[in-house]
Amino acid sequence: MIPKFRAWDEETERMWDIDTWHIADEYVDLIEPGKSIADISAESFWRKQSDLILMQSTGLKDKNGVEVFEGDVVKISDGGNEEDSYTSVVKNYADEGYPAFDIEAPSSWYYESNILATIMGGEYETIEVIGNVWEDGDLINDSKGAEEN
Template identity: 35%
Template sequence: MREIKFRGMGINGEWDYGNLSIIKQKIKSMGIEPGSYISNKAGVPFAYRVRPETVGQYTGLKDKNGREIYKGDIIRITYDTNWSEEPYYIGEVKFLDNENYPAFDLRPWIDCEMNALSWLKSETDPSVKSYEVIGNIYEEPELLESK
């Protein structure tokens, strides 16, 4: 069973990791405003307000460097083939629940000769040499346009 946790960029620009709480009404007794918060296991007293558009869930997968992969990450997948150059694919990790596909996967942002469907699920594909998080859509969106 995969670990359920989230990350979000705080108001100060730093990333926070942990449990997600969405507060819809002001909690006067604690001085907490409505918004999205990431907290550790201690809960609200140790929660950090984050920008809701940056909140992403952990996929349960790690890249070749042991870095956790989250929704919104940009991943480079390198293939081991007989081609003269080492082919790769760059895509954004998305949760596709609005497409009747409630799972994490990559969505293509570049033209690719290979079938880009279900790359994230194919981590056991023998032609995949490595997965590497190279950035995220919030801080480096230009990575999706680079290849």
């Protein structure tokens, strides 16, 4: 799998796809999400890497085929039952000595190992991207409530 990233630009307060990452020069070429550099109507520009918040794709897709990135707020439903669900934030735990993407679950939900991998590998629970922590900050409160249960 080729790593894929997106970027939150605090100056424009927008999420951008990364077209090219110039690692040695420490800048990235940004483009409108879902657009191609070949599309002359696509808004694009470059920005210093240090001025962005970079997020890596998990390589997974939710129940609707939406790619899951770190920083996404996801809704976990038990067997499709909307009433029996919780929200959580996808995190990359590499800095904490746990080299994996994962989410936190309320204590009333039990998982033997990596929660994200368990849900994606199972057939009972579903995961749906409902936003991200930068554009949909109000969803974080629901996520924090879930983590405290």
